[in-house]
Amino acid sequence: xxxxxxxxxxxxxxxxxxxxxxxxxxxxxxxxxxxxxxxxxxxxxxxxxxxxxxxxxxxxxxxxxxxxxxx
Ligand SMILES: [Zn+2]
Numbered sequence: 001x002x003x004x005x006x007x008x009x010x011x012x013x014x015x016x017x018x019x020x021x022x023x024x025x026x027x028x029x030x031x032x033x034x035x036x037x038x039x040x041x042x043x044x045x046x047x048x049x050x051x052x053x054x055x056x057x058x059x060x061x062x063x064x065x066x067x068x069x070x071x
Contacts, residue, residue, distance in 0.1 A: 006033045006056050009066040013041065020062035030054055 005022035006029060023029040033053045037043040
């Protein structure tokens, strides 16, 4: 199983968060990302949030350069 990651730099953010989270399994990654979104970004843990995070999961490792933020 490959490495998966979510890069917070890909999200629109007022605080310009540069965190990237990686894990071996999608469920681990999603849990960590939800906790991060709630604790740091003040999101509510909702099915919508989880769906948005799940759709942002990428295979491999975070890049050194920041990805383009979604508008
Ligand atoms: Zn973040």
